[in-house]
Amino acid sequence: MTGESEVFFAKALLIRSFEKELLRRYGLGQFKGTVHTCIGQEACAVGVMAGIDLSKDVVFSAHRAHGHMIAYGCPLDKLAAEVMGKPSGLCSGAGGTQHLHWKNFYTNGIQGGMAPSALGAALAEKLNNSGAIVTIFIGDGTMGQGTVYEAFNISSTLRLPILFVLENNHIAQTTPTNETHASSFCQRAAGFGIDSRSIDGNAPETVAQTVGELAKQIRISNQPAFLELDTTRLGPHSKGDDTRSRQELEEIAKRDPIPRLEKLLPEDQVSQIQESVRTQIESAFEQLN
Amino acid sequence: MSRPPTYLEGLQRALHSHFENEPKAVILGEDIVDPYGGAFKVTKGLSSSFPDRVFSMPICESSITGMGIGLALRGFKPVVELMFGDFSTLAADQLVNHAAKFPAMYGQGVSLPLVVRTPMGGGRGYGPTHSQSLEKMFLGIPNLSVVSPSLAHDTEKVLTNALNREEPTLFIESKTLYPLPIYKGNKEVSIESLAHKDGYPIAIARNYSPDQKPDLLIIAYGGASLPVLETLEHYKEEEIHCIAAFPANLSSPPLEELATLGALARRIVIADEGHETFSWYSELSHSLQQILFGQLEAPIQHASATCELIPSNFEQETEVILSKAKIEAAATKALEW
Ligand SMILES: Cc1ncc(C[n+]2csc(CCOP(=O)(O)OP(=O)(O)O)c2C)c(N)n1
Numbered sequence: 202m203t204g205e206s207e208v209f210f211a212k213a214l215l216i217r218s219f220e221k222e223l224l225r226r227y228g229l230g231q232f233k234g235t236v237h238t239c240i241g242q243e244a245c246a247v248g249v250m251a252g253i254d255l256s257k258d259v260v261f262s263a264h265r266a267h268g269h270m271i272a273y274g275c276p277l278d279k280l281a282a283e284v285m286g287k288p289s290g291l292c293s294g295a296g297g298t299q300h301l302h303w304k305n306f307y308t309n310g311i312q313g314g315m316a317p318s319a320l321g322a323a324l325a326e327k328l329n330n331s332g333a334i335v336t337i338f339i340g341d342g343t344m345g346q347g348t349v350y351e352a353f354n355i356s357s358t359l360r361l362p363i364l365f366v367l368e369n370n371h372i373a374q375t376t377p378t379n380e381t382h383a384s385s386f387c388q389r390a391a392g393f394g395i396d397s398r399s400i401d402g403n404a405p406e407t408v409a410q411t412v413g414e415l416a417k418q419i420r421i422s423n424q425p426a427f428l429e430l431d432t433t434r435l436g437p438h439s440k441g442d443d444t445r446s447r448q449e450l451e452e453i454a455k456r457d458p459i460p461r462l463e464k465l466l467p468e469d470q471v472s473q474i475q476e477s478v479r480t481q482i483e484s485a486f487e488q489l490n
Numbered sequence: 491m492s493r494p495p496t497y498l499e500g501l502q503r504a505l506h507s508h509f510e511n512e513p514k515a516v517i518l519g520e521d522i523v524d525p526y527g528g529a530f531k532v533t534k535g536l537s538s539s540f541p542d543r544v545f546s547m548p549i550c551e552s553s554i555t556g557m558g559i560g561l562a563l564r565g566f567k568p569v570v571e572l573m574f575g576d577f578s579t580l581a582a583d584q585l586v587n588h589a590a591k592f593p594a595m596y597g598q599g600v601s602l603p604l605v606v607r608t609p610m611g612g613g614r615g616y617g618p619t620h621s622q623s624l625e626k627m628f629l630g631i632p633n634l635s636v637v638s639p640s641l642a643h644d645t646e647k648v649l650t651n652a653l654n655r656e657e658p659t660l661f662i663e664s665k666t667l668y669p670l671p672i673y674k675g676n677k678e679v680s681i682e683s684l685a686h687k688d689g690y691p692i693a694i695a696r697n698y699s700p701d702q703k704p705d706l707l708i709i710a711y712g713g714a715s716l717p718v719l720e721t722l723e724h725y726k727e728e729e730i731h732c733i734a735a736f737p738a739n740l741s742s743p744p745l746e747e748l749a750t751l752g753a754l755a756r757r758i759v760i761a762d763e764g765h766e767t768f769s770w771y772s773e774l775s776h777s778l779q780q781i782l783f784g785q786l787e788a789p790i791q792h793a794s795a796t797c798e799l800i801p802s803n804f805e806q807e808t809e810v811i812l813s814k815a816k817i818e819a820a821a822t823k824a825l826e827w
Contacts, residue, residue, distance in 0.1 A: 317556020
């Protein structure tokens with residue numbers, strides 16, 4: 202158990218530190234455009250990637266994907282360079298924060314736009330008999346897009362090996378989700394005949410275990426599954442655009458996954474991990490100084 | 491035996507060969523499986539020969555198109571059929587923000603061999619939302635090819651070239667041309683094919699003998715080729731020497747070749763089936779004018795649909811859409827300038 206927590210803590214802290222460094226450099230004017238961090242949601246990324254087969258599964262995500270990419274195993278230096286718009290980046294600087302590609306991982310900046318591509322990729326894996334599945338991350342705000350429901354219908358009808366992961370941080374940019382969505386997301390997916398579950402997204406052990414079970418089930422049955430992760434966006438949407446009250450932010454900060462994981466580990470192990478993360482971040486950004 | 495294939499048969503043959511030669515070929519669309527074989531029968535027979543690779547989809551043009559993108563990203567050679575070109579608006583986000591973006595944006599050798607086929611054009615009384623020529627909405631998008639064969643093209647070759655080029659391509663077919671035999675020429679009009687480096691030939695039609703000089707060049711593509719060919723036949727009787735050029739690549743037209751013909755004829759009409767203004771013809775006449783400034787006898791003229799809704803009523807529709815009468819009116823203007 203300690204072994205698992207150690208890995209989750211190390212990866213979550215790596216993501217957190219990487220994104221804090223990005224925000225720091227953005228503040229210094231070292232790059233332009235935008236940057237979407239997943240501060241507070243790291244456990245979702247870490248847990249999901251621990252539950253799928255990184256050697257062959259295909260992953261799609263959207264604008265808030267640094268955490269997913271790091272947990273997937275993407276080299277930090279290339280990711281940092283890409284977000285900062287450098288020619289040495291993953292996509293030669295053409296992509297920036299929200300248009301990323303490495304190995305079997307693809308992101309784009311159109312909310313819900315990747316759902317059809319994910320279906321196509323799932324059909325490809327099915328036709329290839331590869332045993333690989335497709336995972337697609339979407340946000341709660343993106344549940345407003347028609348393509349998502351087209352994807353529920355098609356994946357269920359064509360029996361496609363796809364896992365929909367909804368990271369429900371209860372806010373879309375500045376709009377609280379309960380102002381724009383009236384019914385349960387899980388029930389919506391279930392209405393298409395999809396096995397749907399909702400769990401705490403800030404507990405990586407639970408996320409990893411549930412994703413592991415669902416992934417196995419999808420591989421055997423070629424039926425889609427839907428997993429809602431209840432999580433917390435502790436930072437702004439992008440840079441300084443948080444309209445929530447201080448009180449609300451303090452309340453959700455209590456669910457921060459990183460201090461929780463830290464408490465599970467002995468102090469010396471925590472400092473070892475912190476030291477190792479510091480070194481990794483330094484070397485990732487060294488080329489960009 | 492000697493009857494040339496129809497526009498439709500050429501397309502059917504191209505799809506069959508693609509499926510025979512390419513194990514990664516798949517097709518997705520609405521109502522495309524046998525016995526129906528698609529609203530315009532382009533996929534007829536395909537699902538009987540290749541049952542595992544023809545997918546009958548629910549009515550959701552954006553997902554059908556996007557699935558083609560996902561399949562192409564992951565090594566397949568997909569074709570997507572949109573039942574009517576008017577529905578391409580529902581696939582626009584997938585074409586513009588996904589298909590056209592991924593290869594250049596992701597770099598690292600990502601290719602996207604996707605052909606999205608759809609019929610455009612009026613003339614069949616289908617009314618306002620089933621008769622438009624909306625391809626101009628997709629012109630000028632970097633890394634998205636827009637292609638359309640004319641009646642004087644070997645449609646099998648044009649579609650095969652689109653499939654072989656392995657790039658995101660919107661392939662425009664013509665509802666009115668589907669049942670017609672490929673135009674191979676007759677005693678009034680001769681046809682030749684001019685090769686181009688992109689593999690998309692320019693079909694050339696001529697109503698005079700090669701040792702004579704043309705009075706007029708008409709440029710058109712796709713369904714507009716039919717009234718243009720009728721104009722050439724009519725002008726044969728009038729002894730107006732007319733040459734027509736039908737490029738198949740609309741998004742990257744063969745400017746040099748067209749300008750050479752334009753310099754020879756010195757009078758040019760461009761015809762397209764879209765609504766007038768902000769059109770293929772306006773962009774093309776701008777480009778040709780850059781090359782031919784000072785060499786023409788008249789400003790470049792155009793013929794197109796008027797900028798109005800396309801009614802179902804036959805007489806009213808005829809008024810609005812492109813016609814031989816509109817082409818000849820434009821030609822007269824150029825000739826009498
Ligand atoms: C089609 C589209 N509409 C709007 C936007 C602008 N936008 C980017 S992120 C975002 C909020 C998305 O919210 P959600 O899906 O909940 O994801 P989160 O940001 O919370 O991770 C918006 C409105 C966009 N990128 N794409």
